[in-house]
Amino acid sequence: MKSKLSGSLVGVVIVAAIGSVFVAHYDDFLPYRWRTYAAPDGTFSIDLPGKTTLETRQAPLESGGTMAFHTIRVASVRNYTLAYVEHTNVGEKSSEKALESARDGSLRKAEGTSLTQNRITVQGFPGLDMQARARGNTFMDSRMVVVGNRLYMIRAVAASEQDRERPGTKDSPADI
Numbered sequence: 227m228k229s230k231l232s233g234s235l236v237g238v239v240i241v242a243a244i245g246s247v248f249v250a251h252y253d254d255f256l257p258y259r260w261r262t263y264a265a266p267d268g269t270f271s272i273d274l275p276g277k278t279t280l281e282t283r284q285a286p287l288e289s290g291g292t293m294a295f296h297t298i299r300v301a302s303v304r305n306y307t308l309a310y311v312e313h314t315n316v317g318e319k320s321s322e323k324a325l326e327s328a329r330d331g332s333l334r335k336a337e338g339t340s341l342t343q344n345r346i347t348v349q350g351f352p353g354l355d356m357q358a359r360a361r362g363n364t365f366m367d368s369r370m371v372v373v374g375n376r377l378y379m380i381r382a383v384a385a386s387e388q389d390r391e392r393p394g395t396k397d398s399p400a401d402i
Contacts, residue, residue, distance in 0.1 A: 312376040321352040336360035
């Protein structure tokens with residue numbers, strides 16, 4: 227009888243230990259808890275796999291001056307970023323020029339090389355899908371969309387080909 231009780235106790239202790247390890251490392255075992263980020267001004271929302279952080283900084287313009295540049299980040303197995311900027315400079319350019327400028331700036335900042343790019347239309351707005359290889363031999367999948375005076379840039383960066391998820395695909399961070 228005594229050995230039966232101690233065997234049950236050992237079993238309970240093992241299950242409790244495994245359970246506590248799982249709870250302590252929940253984000254490592256189940257990293258995809260999709261959460262909706264809604265812009266403070268209510269103009270858009272996006273589902274991203276985890277807790278987001280928002281940064282706002284001033285970015286220089288080619289023509290001089292600066293504009294506010296907003297970045298929403300999620301760090302997981304892949305690094306997801308949604309950046310957007312609203313400025314008359316975006317609306318004054320043709321959508322093609324605005325997308326080319328965003329693509330070139332993104333590649334320059336990431337020290338990347340474009341692998342593929344496709345012009346797209348998202349809910350009637352012009353856009354560009356791009357896949358690139360970036361610094362550190364990482365893969366960068368981007369979607370850029372121009373909506374009036376606002377430019378949205380969604381980016382997923384992965385360390386390997388197997389870790390890639392392209393924006394706008396079935397299991398991706400956004401179908402903007």
